[in-house]
Amino acid sequence: MAKRKDASALRIATFNVNGIKTRLPHLLQWLAREQPDIACLQELKALDDAFPIAEIRDAGYGALWMGQRSWNGVAILARGMDPIESRRGLPGDKADTQSRYLEAAAHGVLVGCLYLPNGNPQPGPKFDYKLAWFDRFLKHAQHLLDAKQPVVLAGDYNVVPTDDLDIYDPKSWKKDALLQPESRERYRKLLAQGWTDALRTMHPGENIYTFWDYFRNHWPNNRGLRIDHLLLSEELAPKLRASDVDRWVRDLPSASDHAPTWVELAMSTPAKKATKKSIKKVAKKA
């Protein structure tokens, strides 16, 4: 596919790969075709040693990653450069060993890549962990907003924000952790801090999904859920130009149950330079 026309446009994407080893061919195909400037990955399901950095470098990307055996695992890819790490792991609980948060500066923005806990079954300890993790995330998100920097928080939030436009039919999901009022309330609180839900902003009133489970022919029937979100800080929200879901990736044989989701921001060159310094400041402080 041809390069995008607007060279100053910055495309940032999030993709829950559901196993980096299994999904590497899809990841490479997607990077080559869509050429995101920054890509956040979740559910690597691999140890650090197993991360395919050579293949990703060959594709023209630098990367940071935080792996874990069997589960979780997140990564940040940046086209033509190595992302500058500002945080590894979500603050607020030293006993939390799950690889779910990574943060870095790249291409003039600060990017937080998250894999919020699923929380099923609920109620129970896993749901408690989800809510506790979410509360820590709210705190950190506020800290990032207070710094007045261009920030994107991208990832698998494991929250369906509303019943009407963000899910095909909530009936069979009523008791699922993804739809619980406690989960939704925290997502609303996040937006109330001042973050902009990019995909919803660009598609108001439209049924739009990022995840289709493997059961019951949900993908062919477009019975999906919107759970992968890109939130923009107040500095970046005015630059939002486009946001969408790369559904073709979900249609590949042996696909992940998630599709890549992205935003495109209009970044003027001077703005890019101006943000570079302040990003370093935030990165140092963090």
Next chain:
DNA sequence: ATGGCACGTTGGACGTGA
């Protein structure tokens, strides 16, 4: 109310995901 499918695990039934 349950299960449907797919992932990774030192190797095959199980825990986990959403």
